[in-house]
Amino acid sequence: MHAQFSRDDRIATIMKSPQAVAIHDKQAWMAIFARYNIVEDPVGAPAHVSGVFDKRTGVRGNGPLSRFYDCFIAPMQIVFHVDRDIVCGNSVVRDLTIEIGMSPQITLRVPMHAHYELIEEDGELKVQHLAAHWELWPMLKQQMSFGLASLTAGLALGQRMIGQLGWRGMLQFMSGVFGIGQTGKAQVAEFVAAYNQRDFERIKTLLSSDFAGLAWPAEAPLAGMERLAELQGNLQTGKTLAAGSYVTASFSLADPAAAAQLRQGVIFFEFNMHEKKIQRIRFYVEP
16 A cells, blocks of 8 residues: 555645545545444543444444444534644554634633554545544633633533433543543653653663564654664753543654654653553654
8 A cells, every 4th residue: 555655645645634524525534444444532521422323323434433422523613733744554643733613702722642443445535543642621611711701602512422422432532531541641751851861771670561562653663672672862842732541742743863853743642540650652654
């Protein structure tokens, strides 16, 4: 698939999502997904899995995807403010902020790292897995800061969630407030500080007993700490988000010995949630 589809093809595929959302075209939005698809939005809440048997509709198909759209997209005015797109193999990572208009009185701004995994299906690129990394609790605090308008919008959203997801689904969605949280962010900050000091023994103390490895770039095979030691330059992180078992961080890696060498992308740190330590690291960065 790498040779058949270009970087522009991959970007064009994921651009269909904000285009369809902007004009509230449900069928166009659903058409970007593969027959079997997974939506994690936010990461940390239960995934919406389509293509398998769906009890609500009684058939295999996109019932869960349809209900997700009706609950979270259809009633909203959503604008995508994209800082950077990173194409890495069959993945596209968007570093962005989502602007959500819940009502004329309420507009939320939600920082996000969106990870689209693409496959070829019937000669076209389709989204098989969408993982939206954003923090649910800060978004809820924003939503609750508009007084009476917050109450009205919150009740309307709650009614939609019960109708589309059921009571259980609504409660499971709210479980997205739990995750690695500040513990993970603190470990990522420690990782960055240790890397910049070239203190790899200190980094090893942050890794889980089942550490699977790291990949630079993300599509490369997982490797050991020796791969990290090969990277040169000062690592700086910007927007850092904790969702589920992940911490994602916008980053730049600048090599002072090569002024033109500034690499930018997003790092995905996956945690072992029993040990609360880093289990896998992928650097989404373009060649």
